[in-house]
Every structure is written in C-alpha cells, then in structure tokens.
Amino acid sequence: MFACARQAPDAVRGGERTSSVSVVVLKGARLIDGEGGPPIEDATLVIEGETIRAVGPSSDVAVPDSAQVIDVRGKSVLPGLVVNHAHLGVVDGTQSGSGHYTRDNVARQARQYEVYGVTTVTSLGFNTALFPSLQEEFNAGAPRGADLLGADRGLGVPSAAPPVNVGEDQLYRPRTPEEARAAVRETASRRPALVKIWVDDFHGTLPTKMAPDVYAAIIYEAHQQKLRVAAHVYYLEDAKRLVRDGVDILAHGVRDRPVDEELVREMKARGTWYVPTLGLDETFYIFAEQPEWMRTPFFEHSVQPALAAWFADPAWRAKALGDAKALAENKASVAMNLRNLKTLHADGVSIGFGSDSGATPLRIPGFAEHRELELMVQAGLTPLAALTHATRDAAVLLKLQDRGTLAAGKRADFILVEGNPAVDIRDVHRIAGVWHRGRRVSGGVEEFTP
Structure with a gap:
C-alpha cells in the first residue's frame, strides 16, 4: 500500500497542472488499490485524462486549484x-x-x-x-x-x-x-x-x-x-x-x-x-x-x-x-x-x-x-x-501493465461502490459509478437495460 502519495511523471504538484488536460479529483474515498493490502480509509485520486496522476492518503495528495473535485466520502474505490x-x-x-x-x-x-x-x-x-x-x-x-x-x-x-x-x-x-x-x-x-x-x-x-x-x-x-x-x-x-x-x-x-x-x-x-x-x-x-x-x-x-x-x-x-x-x-x-x-x-x-x-x-x-x-x-x-x-x-x-491496480501512471479504470467490499464482498455489487479511461461511463446498474 501507499506510505505516501504517489505521482506519475509530469503529475499535478503544488496546486498547478502540467498539461491542458482536464483534471478530476475523487476525494475521501476508501481506497482498495488491488495490491491486496488493507484499504486506506481517506484517500484521494487525481485523474488527468485517462491516467491516474496521483493517489494516496488525502493528507498527502495535492489537489489542483482548477480540478473538478468530487466528494466520495463513505464510498470505496477499487480497480475495474x-x-x-x-x-x-x-x-x-x-x-x-x-x-x-x-x-x-x-x-x-x-x-x-x-x-x-x-x-x-x-x-x-x-x-x-x-x-x-x-x-x-x-x-x-x-x-x-x-x-x-x-x-x-x-x-x-x-x-x-x-x-x-x-x-x-x-x-x-x-x-x-x-x-x-x-x-x-x-x-x-x-x-x-x-x-x-x-x-x-x-x-x-x-x-x-x-x-x-x-x-x-x-x-x-x-x-x-x-x-x-x-x-x-x-x-x-x-x-x-x-x-x-x-x-x-x-x-x-x-x-x-x-x-x-x-x-x-x-x-x-x-x-x-x-x-x-x-x-x-x-x-x-x-x-x-x-x-x-x-x-x-x-x-x-x-x-x-x-x-x-x-x-x-x-x-x-x-x-x-x-x-x-x-x-x-x-x-x-x-x-x-x-x-x-x-x-x-x-x-x-x-x-x-x-x-x-x-x-x-x-x-x-x-x-x-x-x-x-x-x-x-x-x-x-x-x-x-x-x-x-x-x-x-x-x-x-494478460500481460497488461497499465491496469489492474490503482497507482500513479496506471489507467483510470475503477469502480466506485457504497460500503466496504474489503469486509463484505457483496458491497462490490453496490455500484455508484464506473470510470473507464478516466471518464465516468455509468452510474448504478439500475440505469441500464440489457
């Protein structure tokens, strides 16, 4: 797990963006990063374009002034x-x-x-x-x-x-x-x-x-x-x-x-x-x-x-x-x-x-x-x-190095759920949103008709 916030090269630092790509921040999530360790209870993800630019405890992650900030306290985030x-x-x-x-x-x-x-x-x-x-x-x-x-x-x-x-x-x-x-x-x-x-x-x-x-x-x-x-x-x-x-x-x-x-x-x-x-x-x-x-x-x-x-x-x-x-x-x-x-x-x-x-x-x-x-x-x-x-x-x-965990430099493919699936696996069904390549592509499954 993260001892401190991690940032990808050319990441967001000091409240400034290093590119013109829009930045979205999910703040306050319970982070299940896919590596198998215990979740971080108050984490922040900085998403720039399709990529996670920084992720870690909220106290360690700088939030750019111009970012769109989404408060997700009480929810868990895990890889797609x-x-x-x-x-x-x-x-x-x-x-x-x-x-x-x-x-x-x-x-x-x-x-x-x-x-x-x-x-x-x-x-x-x-x-x-x-x-x-x-x-x-x-x-x-x-x-x-x-x-x-x-x-x-x-x-x-x-x-x-x-x-x-x-x-x-x-x-x-x-x-x-x-x-x-x-x-x-x-x-x-x-x-x-x-x-x-x-x-x-x-x-x-x-x-x-x-x-x-x-x-x-x-x-x-x-x-x-x-x-x-x-x-x-x-x-x-x-x-x-x-x-x-x-x-x-x-x-x-x-x-x-x-x-x-x-x-x-x-x-x-x-x-x-x-x-x-x-x-x-x-x-x-x-x-x-x-x-x-x-x-x-x-x-x-x-x-x-x-x-x-x-x-x-x-x-x-x-x-x-x-x-x-x-x-x-x-x-x-x-x-x-x-x-x-x-x-x-x-x-x-x-x-x-x-x-x-x-x-x-x-x-x-x-x-x-x-x-x-x-x-x-x-x-x-x-x-x-x-x-x-x-x-x-x-x-x-599958030899895919760009996904599967939530870490700086990885693709922003993740699920936001209610509850804590690290305790009760059924909570992974309580989908509040899915992000794919850095975009929110769906909300709850109730919005979907097969």
Missing part, C-alpha cells in the same frame, strides 16, 4: 475488474450458437460488462473476423464498453468438444497434429492475445476428448508463434498432462478430484495460471432454485427479457431441477471447484479471474463476474484476496 475467461457474440436472450456474432450484439454485451464494473474482458474463443475491428473500436474508447481481448476462434474436437453450434468461421476442429499446427499458424496471423483449446468430454457427455498428440502439437506450435494457450479442462489427469506439455493457462477449475501435490508443484515450477470459473456448474441449477438475490435490482438489470421469462416459468424451473443425477453431479463439481481453489490459492499458484460468462444464456455478462467474487469468498479466500485476483492478477495474466 479484468476478466480472463468470457465469450462474446455466442448468446442473445435464450438463444445461443451461430448467427449471434453481430456488431450490435457484441456491443451490447461489452456495454453490459462495463456497467457492471468489468473494464477489460477476454473473449476466449468463438470470435469471427469481425473481432479485430470491434477490438480496435472499443479499445480506442469510441463506443462505450469494456476493452476487448480475444483468443480468435479456438480449437476443439471433431463431433465433440465444445458442444456449441457456432459457425465454421468461429472454431477449428482439427483431426490430426498437422491440421492443428496449420490452424494455429492461421490463428497467429491475426495476432490474438491467446489460443484456446477444448480438451475434455464435458462430464462424459461427449464421445471423445482431444487427443494428447493434437493438443501437444497445438501448444508447441503456439509457443513457436509466441502465443500462449488456455485449455478448457475438467479432469485432474488432463490438467496434469497439459501442464507437463506446457499449457500456459488452465481456463477452468479441476472438478473431478482434489488437486494433488504433483499438480501444484508443476504449476508453480512452470508458472501455469489457473482460472477456476467457480460459477460455471452452479448456473445449471441456481436460477431454478430462485435464491433471494434474484429479486434484487442488481440481478434483474442484467437479465434480458426472454431469459427473465425462462426464470419466471415454473415448467422451466421444474425441468432444470428434474434430473436428480445431473443436479447432484453439478453440485459436487461446484464443491470440488471451491475446495481446489482454496488449496491452490493457499499453495501460491497464480490465480486469474473469469466466469465463462457469455458461453450459455445462463452465464450472464457482468453479473456472473460478481457472483464469481462471492464464490471465491465462499471457497475460503478473503474479500481482498478475491478482489486482487480479479484485478491485479488478472491483468498480469
């Missing part, structure tokens, strides 16, 4: 959430699959993420040729919405994983190592942030998994192309082999068995990242169970009308809970995922952040990330640890 695993353009309402990757649909989702405090989102597969232009527009701040990173199409298994009906231009399904290497080289020509592979058989519901020689070829060729690989996994043995073969990111949690010392040792030795996506299996049943939080504005304003109609339908709820075997398996997967996250966090494995939001209609952009934070705390992490994984660490995973 950075998401390592989501999907854009796959769903719309209750529909999913081919045909939804349109400019309007992707823009709607990017805006929903932003309103819910996600200022950077990684679309981990299923991206079309439209993605690079959308990425350029959103990352330049033209339309309002989260910054976008992507994993191009991704590589799956013929007639198996992933069981998603997307277009041929949204997914490769190589049959041989040679086809896999060619797909990676074509992917590399578009310079994505990551390469995505789907390895497992989705709880035994698919006829086969990706062959080890195929995913080994993908990992090798991706590394030759200076790209990192994120793998969709479920089983411990798959995770261990992938890590030995050099995969860079396990993009889901291990959910069949407790993680063991071998996996921990190999991940730490190789610097492999772990993104648990705790809420993934929960979505299969939680909405049918109708928890109290489904009747809050924070949840309701994230749900498209067609999906809300599903949730209100007793027949849909009965069907979702009707398969006792599947229900038990999904709840067991959630419990194992929580257990394994606690173990890996305690053992010092690098943890990222994501919820697989946007992959199905039930994984709701923005809301799913907030639910993920709650589940991380339920797993046994402190609220500050969960927030650190969702901000600083998620940015480090």
Whole structure:
C-alpha cells in the first residue's frame, strides 16, 4: 500500500497542472488499490485524462486549484475488474450458437460488462473476423464498453468438444497434429492475445476428448508463434498432462478430484495460471432454485427479457431441477471447484479471474463476474484476496501493465461502490459509478437495460 502519495511523471504538484488536460479529483474515498493490502480509509485520486496522476492518503495528495473535485466520502474505490475467461457474440436472450456474432450484439454485451464494473474482458474463443475491428473500436474508447481481448476462434474436437453450434468461421476442429499446427499458424496471423483449446468430454457427455498428440502439437506450435494457450479442462489427469506439455493457462477449475501435490508443484515450477470459473456448474441449477438475490435490482438489470421469462416459468424451473443425477453431479463439481481453489490459492499458484460468462444464456455478462467474487469468498479466500485476483492478477495474466491496480501512471479504470467490499464482498455489487479511461461511463446498474 501507499506510505505516501504517489505521482506519475509530469503529475499535478503544488496546486498547478502540467498539461491542458482536464483534471478530476475523487476525494475521501476508501481506497482498495488491488495490491491486496488493507484499504486506506481517506484517500484521494487525481485523474488527468485517462491516467491516474496521483493517489494516496488525502493528507498527502495535492489537489489542483482548477480540478473538478468530487466528494466520495463513505464510498470505496477499487480497480475495474479484468476478466480472463468470457465469450462474446455466442448468446442473445435464450438463444445461443451461430448467427449471434453481430456488431450490435457484441456491443451490447461489452456495454453490459462495463456497467457492471468489468473494464477489460477476454473473449476466449468463438470470435469471427469481425473481432479485430470491434477490438480496435472499443479499445480506442469510441463506443462505450469494456476493452476487448480475444483468443480468435479456438480449437476443439471433431463431433465433440465444445458442444456449441457456432459457425465454421468461429472454431477449428482439427483431426490430426498437422491440421492443428496449420490452424494455429492461421490463428497467429491475426495476432490474438491467446489460443484456446477444448480438451475434455464435458462430464462424459461427449464421445471423445482431444487427443494428447493434437493438443501437444497445438501448444508447441503456439509457443513457436509466441502465443500462449488456455485449455478448457475438467479432469485432474488432463490438467496434469497439459501442464507437463506446457499449457500456459488452465481456463477452468479441476472438478473431478482434489488437486494433488504433483499438480501444484508443476504449476508453480512452470508458472501455469489457473482460472477456476467457480460459477460455471452452479448456473445449471441456481436460477431454478430462485435464491433471494434474484429479486434484487442488481440481478434483474442484467437479465434480458426472454431469459427473465425462462426464470419466471415454473415448467422451466421444474425441468432444470428434474434430473436428480445431473443436479447432484453439478453440485459436487461446484464443491470440488471451491475446495481446489482454496488449496491452490493457499499453495501460491497464480490465480486469474473469469466466469465463462457469455458461453450459455445462463452465464450472464457482468453479473456472473460478481457472483464469481462471492464464490471465491465462499471457497475460503478473503474479500481482498478475491478482489486482487480479479484485478491485479488478472491483468498480469494478460500481460497488461497499465491496469489492474490503482497507482500513479496506471489507467483510470475503477469502480466506485457504497460500503466496504474489503469486509463484505457483496458491497462490490453496490455500484455508484464506473470510470473507464478516466471518464465516468455509468452510474448504478439500475440505469441500464440489457
């Protein structure tokens, strides 16, 4: 944390500005800077253009005479959430699959993420040729919405994983190592942030998994192309082999068995990242169970009308809970995922952040990330640890040095909330405003209609 105020080069000093860019000051906030330390109870942020120019205890930060000063006493400020695993353009309402990757649909989702405090989102597969232009527009701040990173199409298994009906231009399904290497080289020509592979058989519901020689070829060729690989996994043995073969990111949690010392040792030795996506299996049943939080504005304003109609339908709820075997398996997967996250966090494995939001209609952009934070705390992490994984660490995973923490010289991407999420993680839902690239881009989620 800050022992004293920090200022970027050419910062505001002595009540004077060093540039003509407008300066905005947030004064009196409880500062959660993303580094994991205790909050500063009375802090000031000086924002010049898109950048944090000074931040620290209010007693140590000079406020320029010409600045716009916003009194935020009683509120907390924390970095914008950075998401390592989501999907854009796959769903719309209750529909999913081919045909939804349109400019309007992707823009709607990017805006929903932003309103819910996600200022950077990684679309981990299923991206079309439209993605690079959308990425350029959103990352330049033209339309309002989260910054976008992507994993191009991704590589799956013929007639198996992933069981998603997307277009041929949204997914490769190589049959041989040679086809896999060619797909990676074509992917590399578009310079994505990551390469995505789907390895497992989705709880035994698919006829086969990706062959080890195929995913080994993908990992090798991706590394030759200076790209990192994120793998969709479920089983411990798959995770261990992938890590030995050099995969860079396990993009889901291990959910069949407790993680063991071998996996921990190999991940730490190789610097492999772990993104648990705790809420993934929960979505299969939680909405049918109708928890109290489904009747809050924070949840309701994230749900498209067609999906809300599903949730209100007793027949849909009965069907979702009707398969006792599947229900038990999904709840067991959630419990194992929580257990394994606690173990890996305690053992010092690098943890990222994501919820697989946007992959199905039930994984709701923005809301799913907030639910993920709650589940991380339920797993046994402190609220500050969960927030650190969702901000600083998620940015480090993506090699983004300009965001993820609130420090001088970083981008001014942050969320202002009521209450103290360092004590109660649910307070992060109480959004009073979102700033992105130094601009206030939204207020409370109640102002938003999906």
